[in-house]
Amino acid sequence: MDLAADDRRFLWHPFTQQQGWDEEDAPIIERAERCELIDVSGRHYIDGVSSLWCNVHGHRHPAIDIAIRDQMDRVSHSTMLGLTHRPAIELAKRLVEIAPPGLTRVFYSDSGSTAAEIALKMAFQYWRQQGGDGARRTRFVSLKNAYHGDTIGSVSVGGIDLFHGAYGPLLFGALHAEPGDAADMERLLASHSGEVAAVIVEPLVQGAAGILVHPEGYLRDVRSLCDRHGAFLICDEVATGFGRTGRMFACEHEGVSPDFMCVAKGLTGGYLALAATLTTERVYEGFLGRHEEFRTFFHGHTYTGNPLACAAALATLRLFEQERTLEQLQEKIALLAELLEPVAAIPGVAEVRRRGFMCGIELAGFSVADRAGHQVTLAARRRGAIVRPLGDVVVLMPPLAITTRELRRLVGIVADSIAEVVAGAGGEEPARLAA
Numbered sequence: 232m233d234l235a236a237d238d239r240r241f242l243w244h245p246f247t248q249q250q251g252w253d254e255e256d257a258p259i260i261e262r263a264e265r266c267e268l269i270d271v272s273g274r275h276y277i278d279g280v281s282s283l284w285c286n287v288h289g290h291r292h293p294a295i296d297i298a299i300r301d302q303m304d305r306v307s308h309s310t311m312l313g314l315t316h317r318p319a320i321e322l323a324k325r326l327v328e329i330a331p332p333g334l335t336r337v338f339y340s341d342s343g344s345t346a347a348e349i350a351l352k353m354a355f356q357y358w359r360q361q362g363g364d365g366a367r368r369t370r371f372v373s374l375k376n377a378y379h380g381d382t383i384g385s386v387s388v389g390g391i392d393l394f395h396g397a398y399g400p401l402l403f404g405a406l407h408a409e410p411g412d413a414a415d416m417e418r419l420l421a422s423h424s425g426e427v428a429a430v431i432v433e434p435l436v437q438g439a440a441g442i443l444v445h446p447e448g449y450l451r452d453v454r455s456l457c458d459r460h461g462a463f464l465i466c467d468e469v470a471t472g473f474g475r476t477g478r479m480f481a482c483e484h485e486g487v488s489p490d491f492m493c494v495a496k497g498l499t500g501g502y503l504a505l506a507a508t509l510t511t512e513r514v515y516e517g518f519l520g521r522h523e524e525f526r527t528f529f530h531g532h533t534y535t536g537n538p539l540a541c542a543a544a545l546a547t548l549r550l551f552e553q554e555r556t557l558e559q560l561q562e563k564i565a566l567l568a569e570l571l572e573p574v575a576a577i578p579g580v581a582e583v584r585r586r587g588f589m590c591g592i593e594l595a596g597f598s599v600a601d602r603a604g605h606q607v608t609l610a611a612r613r614r615g616a617i618v619r620p621l622g623d624v625v626v627l628m629p630p631l632a633i634t635t636r637e638l639r640r641l642v643g644i645v646a647d648s649i650a651e652v653v654a655g656a657g658g659e660e661p662a663r664l665a666a
């Protein structure tokens with residue numbers, strides 16, 4: 232069987248221009264060991280983006296593997312509609328224990344997009360059910376360049392033109408605030424007084440925008456502006472959650488408790504599709520009523536709260552304690568900062584942005600057709616690391632479990648790859664790479 236030929240014949244890859252895919256020669260990953268992916272020809276690659284920002288404790292961690300196998304011996308899937316099960320219950324309890332104070336209810340789904348979608352729908356329906364002035368709260372405020380997923384609701388609060396522009400006529404038209412600018416948020420909320428159901432933000436770091444880091448205190452300011460204007464705050468911790476920024480949740484850095492918190496990605500350690508939208512008793516109670524009042528939250532997916540995924544998540548959270556993951560991480564964050572200093576000085580690098588273990592290296596001087604970020608990906612792959620760019624921003628997002636040795640190697644490979652691409656483009660001159 233020719234896997235590469237069958238891939239080209241039968242697959243359509245996400246976020247991928249398929250024209251030209253045939254020449255890419257993408258590795259076919261067969262297995263993994265800790266922080267390395269291994270392809271069918273036995274080549275090893277450091278997983279420099281945590282398999283799309285979700286791997287936490289490394290691949291094939293024995294504790295997570297065993298937890299999933301153990302659950303598989305009981306039941307792999309059973310619905311949460313009308314039934315319940317032990318891993319979903321235990322995980323909900325644990326999530327409430329570790330979440331910022333006030334988040335006391337857990338609603339499961341299966342991706343970051345659905346977690347955001349659910350928060351939006353819950354906020355909207357909550358206000359409708361309040362009636363009176365509350366029913367006027369039908370609008371959402373999001374940040375320019377925001378990314379909350381690819382379903383129509385989450386795209387509606389998105390602000391990345393490249394991803395979202397095409398769907399304009401389908402969307403519900405959110406209000407967009409300037410990221411990091413509390414005065415702009417205040418202006419927007421004041422000029423739409425009583426109309427805003429919720430403000431949705433990626434706390435501290437806008438990942439898909441190219442790792443844009445907000446100024447210190449911004450999240451706290453947004454929280455108090457929401458309180459002052461009576462709007463809910465939705466924190467989308469899909470990318471930032473589970474240690475990415477150095478604390479379990481990004482909100483913790485600023486002592487903020489949102490009204491909704493969306494988690495996914497790292498929740499299962501990067502093993503299985505599971506997401507959760509956490510909210511408060513106030514919101515939960517806003518949905519209570521007699522059956523015939525129809526205040527039910529009419530939303531649920533087939534695999535909502537899948538038991539295997541919940542078992543993986545419980546094991547992932549136990550490992551945070553057993554392996555003192557966050558404590559161990561601090562030294563690696565400091566090392567990453569140090570290793571990136573010389574990277575910022577490479578010609579062709581405009582800026583290095585970082586918060587915790589989320590890092591973006593912005594290249595400058597290239598045209599869109601140069602695909603400089605992509606060229607860096609290909610060069611890094613030849614050297615044994617997997618990274619994936621966002622346009623001309625090279626993203627580094629290693630598993631929290633990466634060793635200091637692997638981290639040094641990863642940053643070294645990325646630095647060499649950037650230097651190669653810049654040199655190939657004629658140094659600091661405008662680049663002329665093949666598209």
Ligand SMILES: Cc1ncc(COP(=O)(O)O)c(C=O)c1O
Pocket residue numbers: 341342343344345347378379380381433438439467468469470471495496
């Ligand atoms: C902040 C944020 N929200 C939502 C999503 C969407 O998550 P998913 O791809 O699991 O739908 C992402 C994915 O990168 C994200 O970074």
